[in-house]
Amino acid sequence: MNGIKLLSLDFDGTLIGPWNGTQPEIASGLIDSLEHLRRRGVLIALNTGRTVPLVDQALRIFPFVPDYALTAEREVYRWEGRHWSDVGGWNGRCREAHDDLFREAEPLLEEIRRFVERDTEARPYYEDGLLVGVVAKTGEEMDRIQRFIAGRQACCPDFSSQRNSIYLRFCHRAYDKGSVLNELQRVLTIGPEETFAAGDNFNDLPMLKRSCARWLACPANSVAEVKGVVSAGDGYVAEGAHGYGVVEALAHFLPEAF
The missing domain is CATH 3.40.50.1000 (HAD superfamily/HAD-like)
Structure with a gap:
């Protein structure tokens, strides 16, 4: 095979x-x-x-x-027959890296939030009160949002994102x-x-x-x-x-x- x-x-x-x-x-x-x-x-x-x-x-x-x-x-889970379980220490390290990243990236995230709310029809996406992504109206709008972020993220070298169509999730570049x-x-x-x-x-x-x-x-x-x-x-x-x-x-x- x-x-x-x-x-x-x-x-x-x-x-x-x-x-x-x-x-x-x-x-x-x-x-x-x-x-x-x-x-x-x-x-x-x-x-x-x-x-x-x-x-x-x-x-x-x-x-x-x-x-x-x-x-x-970014996270890995094993099916145990009735529930999912962590596999080793990866998920813990991943969460810690993202906690550190989002603290460091607060000024950048605020810039992104203002741009999205002021200059686009997209909406910010929050989890537990934290800005973790953006949902655009169109693919072209998401292209523009990504260009805006790319022009400003040098201040936070570990900041990255993952895109699926009109959805963008912020993440640590290692994950x-x-x-x-x-x-x-x-x-x-x-x-x-x-x-x-x-x-x-x-x-x-x-x-x-x-x-x-x-x-x-x-x-x-x-x-x-x-x-x-x-x-x-x-x-x-x-x-x-x-x-x-x-x-x-x-x-x-x-x-x-x-």
Whole structure:
């Protein structure tokens, strides 16, 4: 099976979509494919921008519980049968780094807040009273917000962000979908050459590189930047969208498994 032991899969836009009201489309054959690979010993991780509560919410409509959830583009959890548990000390170090970052970045965050509220139709996004991101009206508006931030963040070198379409989450530059995947690989003693990764949007770019996964894929609905990176990494750009593209890519790389 090309030596693949771990799947790192984005959720929204990659495994599921498009949404039809409150229900997303789940590609025919997707769940069967994941279950089949699990029976063959492959571990499966959701690598998502969702937090743990939002992962749990998603799993009420997506009938497959992964072995691991890499959440908010930075934390790693193992499924214990009834609940999620931390894996080692990574999450604690991650939270401490972000606490320090947001204290240091207070002046920058205030600049961002004023710009967003004064000069855009976007809205600031808060968690526990802290500005942690921005939701834009359009992709073009988010481009403009990112340009504004890029012109001011030199004052805070550890400040970064992760973008998924019109959503932007602020973060420490050391934490993204690639670094959290590398941490899971370290814990599992599974290398990039044994890892398949699939995603569709900007925040997936850090894991869609050969230092994270030898086997790269993206569905047809992916942004152009993702398609370019996957192609450059000898990956597979699917003709099918969302989960159909994932099924297609798995069959391409693992024909003997299906």
